[in-house]
Amino acid sequence: MGAYILRRLLLVIPTLLGIMIINFTLTQFVPGGPIEQIIAQLEGGGDVFEGIAGGGSEALDNNTGDSGYVGARGLPPEFIAQLEAEFGFDKPPLERFLNMMWNYIRFDFGESYFRSISVVDLVLEKMPVSITLGLWSTVIAYLVSIPLGIRKAVKDGSPFDTWTSGMIIVAYAIPGFLFAILLLVLFAGGSYWQVFPLRGLTSDNFDELSMLGKAADYFWHITLPVLASTISAFATLTLLTKNSFLDEIKKQYVITAKAKGLSEGRVLYGHIFRNAMLIVIAGFPAVFIGVFFGGSLIIETIFSLDGLGRLGFEAAVARDYPVIFGTLFFFGLVGLVVGILSDLMYVFIDPRIDFETRES
Numbered sequence: 001m002g003a004y005i006l007r008r009l010l011l012v013i014p015t016l017l018g019i020m021i022i023n024f025t026l027t028q029f030v031p032g033g034p035i036e037q038i039i040a041q042l043e044g045g046g047d048v049f050e051g052i053a054g055g056g057s058e059a060l061d062n063n064t065g066d067s068g069y070v071g072a073r074g075l076p077p078e079f080i081a082q083l084e085a086e087f088g089f090d091k092p093p094l095e096r097f098l099n100m101m102w103n104y105i106r107f108d109f110g111e112s113y114f115r116s117i118s119v120v121d122l123v124l125e126k127m128p129v130s131i132t133l134g135l136w137s138t139v140i141a142y143l144v145s146i147p148l149g150i151r152k153a154v155k156d157g158s159p160f161d162t163w164t165s166g167m168i169i170v171a172y173a174i175p176g177f178l179f180a181i182l183l184l185v186l187f188a189g190g191s192y193w194q195v196f197p198l199r200g201l202t203s204d205n206f207d208e209l210s211m212l213g214k215a216a217d218y219f220w221h222i223t224l225p226v227l228a229s230t231i232s233a234f235a236t237l238t239l240l241t242k243n244s245f246l247d248e249i250k251k252q253y254v255i256t257a258k259a260k261g262l263s264e265g266r267v268l269y270g271h272i273f274r275n276a277m278l279i280v281i282a283g284f285p286a287v288f289i290g291v292f293f294g295g296s297l298i299i300e301t302i303f304s305l306d307g308l309g310r311l312g313f314e315a316a317v318a319r320d321y322p323v324i325f326g327t328l329f330f331f332g333l334v335g336l337v338v339g340i341l342s343d344l345m346y347v348f349i350d351p352r353i354d355f356e357t358r359e360s
Contacts, residue, residue, distance in 0.1 A: 005340065012336045017101075019332050020325070024097050027321065034113045034319045035083050087113065100325060109326030114318055119326040122311065129201060129300065129307030136226045141233040146280065148234075149241025154268070156246060172235035177298040180228035184302065188224060196224050199304030225303040229296055237280070244276040278346065 027033075084090045088099075103110065109119035117125075152161045187195040197203070203217050248254065249272060257267045297309040308327075315323035 005344075008340045008343070012333070012340075015336060016329070016332050020101065020104075020329060021097075023328060024093075024100075024325065027319075027324075028093055030319075032319060033089075034087055034321065035080070035089065037114075037318060038083060039080075104326070104329045109330070110322040112315075112323050113320050115320075119322050122323065123308070123327060123330075126306060126308050126311045129305045130309075132201065132222050133225060133229050133296065133299070133305075133307065136222060137230040137233060140226065140230050141237055145234050145237035146241050146277075149238045150245055150268070152238070152242040153245035153249065154264075156242075168235045168238055172232050174231060176228050176232055176296060177302060179231050180225070180299055180302045183224045183228055197221050201305060225299055225305060228302075229299050241276070241280055244279055245272060248272045248276045281345065 081090070088096055091099075111118050112122055115122060148164065152164060155161050183196075184198065186192050188198045197220065201218070201221055202214075203209075203221070206214060206217055209217055254267060254272060257271050262270075297313050299305070300307045300309045311323065312327065314320070315327075
């Protein structure tokens with residue numbers, strides 16, 4: 001197993017490098033870089049992309065160092081050159097990429113171009129919202145989907161299985177943002193009841209509350225956004241649990257256990273559960289990281305939550321490259337490591353699994 005883990009860890013290096021190379025290369029062909037953003041604001045030309053649309057061939061690649069920035073015609077060349085040097089665009093792309101990767105290897109992600117704050121501090125500032133949505137959405141999905149999936153497997157083909165499947169399909173078909181708007185209209189003072197707050201993660205007087213009051217205030221604020229971000233997660237996990245149990249129920253060892261006179265509960269939870277839940281539990285790290293780092297931009301916007309979803313969108317629009325590439329590197333690295341942890345979870349839950357034997 002040690003050799004397998006070592007090979008997977010070594011594979012992380014070229015995979016992460018490939019991700020960074022592809023994304024860095026793509027940015028060389030995307031117009032409207034950070035320098036053009038600044039120049040457009042200084043010239044009062046509005047959105048930089050409007051200038052690009054009207055400038056045609058006069059627009060330039062922001063990373064080449066050529067002299068043709070949209071809106072730069074009224075600014076001295078010395079100022080443009082100073083901006084290029086400040087952002088590092090006076091260097092060739094290959095040199096900038098190598099410098100960036102050297103800094104990232106040392107976990108030095110630099111500072112945001114437009115916020116005067118380090119990328120690490122910026123991500124940590126947005127982290128509470130993403131932790132809230134990711135953690136609670138995953139926990140609730142597992143707490144509801146696993147018992148429901150087991151019940152559906154036991155009652156396969158019954159009216160209970162039929163109508164719960166219908167409800168799951170409907171819930172999966174409803175877009176998260178549409179369900180979020182519905183919750184706001186119904187329970188956040190939209191047109192009916194003012195039960196939950198409209199925005200934010202905590203109240204303005206949060207620091208003045210007692211520990212119990214802080215906990216109540218926190219759950220009061222996160223109820224609607226967590227429900228909105230969880231609604232579509234039930235379907236896949238519930239059906240996965242059901243199908244896993246159905247597959248195990250038909251196996252010979254289950255028939256033998258029943259023939260020995262064991263109760264249905266003993267057979268279900270003493271024999272089937274561990275084997276059936278292998279794929280469900282082992283996928284927990286990947287599911288959590290996916291929800292956690294995915295960060296729903298629309299959900300965060302609707303409920304006025306400032307999380308990683310909005311951070312990523314704003315960084316992409318503003319071409320804030322340190323934020324874009326820094327978070328891409330870190331989250332890509334975490335995602336690859338979590339993939340290895342998922343494999344280890346399989347082995348931990350079922351020691352019979354041996355990845356080294358399968359590879360050989």
